[in-house]
Amino acid sequence: MKILTAPHMERCIGCHSCALACARLVHKRLSWETAGIRIHSTGGLSSGFAAKRCLACLDAPCVAVCPTGAMGQRKGGGVIYKEKLCIHCGECVAACPVEGILQDRDGDIFVCVQCGQCVEYCPHDCLEMRDPETVGPGEVIA
């Protein structure tokens, strides 16, 4: 199972097309925030951009702290999120060290499902779906 990687974030122009695509296609929302990938500037526009997203851990801390089993470990990395089981406690958000999971003001959880739909909407090919075995150290955290 492939995972989302962002090996070329230095190419990012900050158009938010990936986040908007995730919100539109996965979550049926118009938003640059309530999505599994979110683009943030790293100290003003002059400093470039970072993609806040799930880094597809193999032993995810968010899964470990989830009290209801809503966050399950995905084979190959990342998580399987079952909304029906979620009590919106936010423990997963706090447990993720890279701010990969977002909880909106209504308590809803947004996390990457590794579907890759955002990849097609990046005009500069910053994002790639990759087999975990082909991802070298450092490539995921671009």
Add this chain to the structure above:
Amino acid sequence: MNRSHFRVLEVNLSTGHSRVHEIDGRITAIGGSGLAALLFDRFGRVDLPWNTEEQPFILAIGPLTGAFPLMSKTVAAFKSPYHDQYTESHAGGRSALALKFTDLDALVITGRAKTLSSLEIGSRSIVIKDVSFMQGMDAYASGKLLRRICRGGSGHRSILRIGPSGEIGSAMACINADTYRHFGRLGGGTVLGSKNIKGIIIQGDGSFALPEGQEYKKIFARVYEQVTGTRMMQKYHSLGTPANMQSLDDLKSLPWRNLQQSTDPEGIKGINGQRFADDALLRNGACSGCPVGCIHIGYVREKFSEDNRYLYRQVAYDYEPLFSCGSMLGITDTFEVLNVMDVMEKVSLDSISGGVALAWATEAMERGLISEKETLVALAFGDAEGYRKAAHLLGTGANEFYRLLGQGTLKAAQEYGGEEFACVLGQEMAGYATGELFFAAQSLGFRHSHLDTGGYSYDQKHNEKDVDKAATFLMNDEPGRCLLTSMVSCLFARSVYTPEVLAECLTSLGYGEVADQLSSAGENIRQHRWQLRFATGFAPDDIVLPKRYYKVKTWKGPVDGKYLDSLRGEYGRRLSALVKNQPDA
């Protein structure tokens, strides 16, 4: 997200109170330009000066903002310090999407803060803070400090700010939008300055449910494919608008040295679009929601110590500032042009107006009308260092001469002489010396912008001198552009967003009634804007066309003065008829 009324936040800086208004009129006003005119009717006063406390500063977006590619612009509307008439100025950056995600269609700022202040709005917050310590601070430093003062939302907020030019009352002061974009023309920066607003921070912290079904997603994918997968936007994606430098020089239509020339085949080699890309392009950027990424960011570096110590700054460049701070000033080196633009950015001057004004000052100095007594530094075409200093003096209003020049080149020329070579077409010219129709169109255009109508394009495609046909072109071209600036689209996407595509996009979001009335709405919005412009004092016959324009030679040969005057007369007559609802408009 989709609603038949407009949701508008009014912030009264005098009282510190705010109010959300629900205002009808979606079908006729749509949003953006149309909404801004509607709001000026409601909050503005045509009979009072621009800097009256109660006059509004308006930011408006449209029904398609953020929902489709390149629907990424915000319309600012205000009574202009430049001519005390109603106007609009448009900018990209993040403000459009940020405003969308505050769940507002428009922000209206009235009143005047007691001290220099910042205004921060979000979907659940309105905060006004005293920032007196930022007085006189340049636009770069202001952006950095505002980011620290108003924490959170990095990447999802818009920071609009002014530099010193907006605080000293220059009619050429722009509003810097997210570092690399601007509400550039006609003095919006000074409108904020008059309200004691140093910066506006818009936190786009909300989101919306999309319509059920596949229609919206399908249309989005189709439009996205057009703007990224075809050649339609290639010009803006590749060299960007700076490609115009070479092509207009080849056409003998690029203003050089205060429009004393329209071509310089040697000089252009140093400052054409390819040269900028090869030598100075650091990276590209994009407005939020636009995958084209037309923002071209160059760099300048400065040796500040003999021990090989350097600093560098990033400067966004487009065609217009390259013309005004490059060829218009006779500068033929990429980095020297960027260095002048860098100072314009810091003082937050509209670099088009600033460059054109300094070009006039240079020729006035050459002719002995003014001296260093007025300019404080020597000005000579090609001398970038002099222009860097002069740009700072102009932006900070260093003396009486610069303060007057900052009110408009023609105003300075009326005092010191040299009106005949002031390159002003309603305001300082845009970089298109393409011929009679462009000169007529910009001088009488609603925003005095090259984007009001396609006059420069018509000049390049038509050799015949048919006044009726040309005036009809201008009149027919404008309503479609009003539609786009009401959605609010970037006008670079005008070939993509035909009326039919706009109607599809609107319908997919549930705005079927708006889609059904598009044609009449475009005309209504155009007429409404012009009615406000005339009501605030616009009279076509008052617009003076300096003699310099009658001496321009393009690839077609010398400008035909009689044809030019006939065009201006007929276009002005039709605009006057338009606002009176006369059938021969």
